[in-house]
């Protein structure tokens with residue numbers, strides 16, 4: 202195990218894959234000369250040259266579409282959005298072109314592309330720069346959506362995403378890029394898309410959380426432990442396809458579920474998990490499923506408002522205590 | 529690949545005609561990249577120790593440049609070879625320009641940008657040249673067709689027209705559903721273009737009015753009709769319908785139904801050609817209406833900075849649904865929009881298959897010589913409404929008759945008679961055979977089966993056991 206920053210783990214994933222396969226290239230704003238807006242691609246220009254690490258002008262629609270066309274013509278692009286807030290300018294390409302091409306052509310064309318970049322709120326940036334896009338993208342058939350919470354998963358899953366023959370939306374987090382954790386040094390380290398990780402075992406309540414929320418879940422589990430409740434924490438890691446079996450198995454054991462999700466609550470990832478669990482494990486539930494999400498509002502700026510907006514440890518502990526009828 | 533640090537090239541006084549040159553020998557590869565790196569002549573190049581030290585020049589570019597340099601040393605610049613026949617007319621317009629005609633001072637201190645804040649005295653003027661390809665200008669031999677090939681062109685255009693006439697009828701009989709946009713009147717564009725490229729190697733992408741292009745590229749009438757009927761034997765397995773004809777083998781990269789959305793895909797197809805280092809190009813067709821989309825601008829700009837092998841072909845059929853071009857454009861000469869990207873741009877008649885063919889040949893050759901993407905406007909006309917349900921009442925009086933009097937199929941038939949390439953009876957024979965072929969395709973489509981219901985889950989993901997939520 203090596204201790205790496207999240208951004209380094211992601212860079213290793215890309216670099217190892219690019220080393221392995223010449224058809225892979227990276228394109229996005231500031232990925233080359235500037236070394237990456239968040240330094241994820243730092244040094245990659247020197248290593249791979251201008252032909253494979255390509256600066257695009259501020260042209261999300263254009264370079265997302267270019268990536269898809271290149272993928273239809275045999276290449277394997279990695280498209281970096283400076284943040285996923287800007288992917289909306291390329292929405293048509295990501296949701297209408299990438300995932301539909303295989304289907305509409307009766308399987309004649311595949312689109313092996315990864316759209317990656319930071320997703321979700323990153324402090325007090327106001328509403329336009331704080332979007333959590335996992336619910337939006339996972340609503341689209343033909344896309345896969347991956348959202349890791351720790352560097353090790355980041356590396357293993359990004360390598361898999363790059364090798365995947367279908368379009369993958371790979372959601373990172375600005376606030377986690379500097380997080381240092383252990384990362385496998387196994388050569389050719391991959392983690393399958395669609396498999397959840399049971400991060401902490403417990404028998405009293407299940408908490409499901411991905412990306413930044415996973416860390417809230419772990420802290421909440423710690424706090425609950427101090428009160429004598431053992432929470433099981435599951436990080437789905439992949440939003441789509443969702444490893445619902447692992448979640449259901451846990452609920453069958455704990456009979457209680459709290460889902461943390463940074464997307465706003467209406468038609469969110471949390472709503473989908475809630476629906477699927479009641480569908481498959483209704484008889485095992487001892488309490489209604491509760492969600493910890495932002496309110497159904499745009500993200501604010503003021504520090505106190507933003508604190509209130511984001512899912513937090515206290516709220517998670519409270520909701521767990523409620524489903525435990527322990528308040 | 530180019531990075532995005534460069535501004536407009538201060539040395540360029542023109543957006544380059546199809547014959548346009550540079551300071552380096554005409555057609556020298558990656559000239560704009562070299563200029564950005566301060567290399568403006570062969571002498572500069574000879575002075576260099578290593579090409580790869582230049583900012584923006586990767587190993588692939590270095591290889592091209594080295595080859596060209598060696599070639600030029602033997603005294604045979606690649607550029608002078610091609611472009612024999614010069615087009616009949618060139619339209620020149622003078623316009624004030626924000627770009628300086630003057631050589632700019634080389635930036636001091638190793639600056640990465642060549643832009644300067646020293647503003648030259650104005651007013652600035654520059655000359656832009658646009659080639660044109662009017663109808664009735666080219667004979668088949670001079671643009672490379674043998675006598676019998678002229679009959680193939682006719683056969684192909686007739687196939688499109690007869691096929692689509694039957695589509696109309698099949699829609700009325702409710703064999704075809706959904707949107708149905710007919711290409712009738714525009715057949716010279718598809719046939720002329722496809723016969724100017726390396727079919728199966730060059731890639732072609734177009735919008736939803738795509739039956740004609742599909743048939744020109746070799747999708748069979750059987751596969752096309754079966755697709756329209758929603759049958760599994762269709763060119764997109766019954767999953768695409770009228771607007772989404774695909775044929776991977778022919779590199780027919782689709783009919784695309786979101787207006788403008790496929791232009792960046794075209795840039796990406798071209799990107800892959802260049803990345804792999806094959807010598808192929810992408811022809812990217814779109815309607816006049818698509819040019820309003822931001823996607824047009826983004827695709828052109830990316831193609832320009834990355835020097836992608838693409839010809840943007842605007843099929844100006846005068847209308848986007850009911851919106852006439854001159855009601856919708858502040859600059860209705862659509863070919864002139866290429867100016868904004870320093871593209872060579874030209875204008876061709878879409879009512880003459882030879883004019884289209886010659887124009888596309890020139891544009892493709894231009895890329896081979898100059899590494900420049902380009903814009904070709906083809907003026908054409910659709911005889912039917914926008915879609916099958918549109919009575920097209922927005923047309924001017926007598927407009928349709930006037931346009932039909934220019935019909936490309938009639939024009940070719942007259943040409944064939946004039947040149948004694950075939951008799952009236954021969955051509956009737958061809959038409960009868962085409963009609964029979966289309967009729968057989970309808971019979972086959974009627975017989976063919978719909979996809980299995982399970983097929984709804986096929987070809988979404990590669991993974992066979994993907995856990996769908998039903």
Ligand SMILES: Cc1ncc(C[n+]2csc(CCOP(=O)(O)OP(=O)(O)O)c2C)c(N)n1
Nearest residue numbers: 737785786787815816817818845847848849
């Ligand atoms: C983004 C988008 N907006 C609107 C439409 C509806 N629409 C379909 S075709 C069309 C007109 C396009 O005209 P043009 O590009 O000139 O092509 P033509 O129909 O003349 O071949 C419109 C508005 C669409 N398909 N996509």
Ligand SMILES: [Mg+2]
Nearest residue numbers: 815816847848
């Ligand atoms: Mg039109």
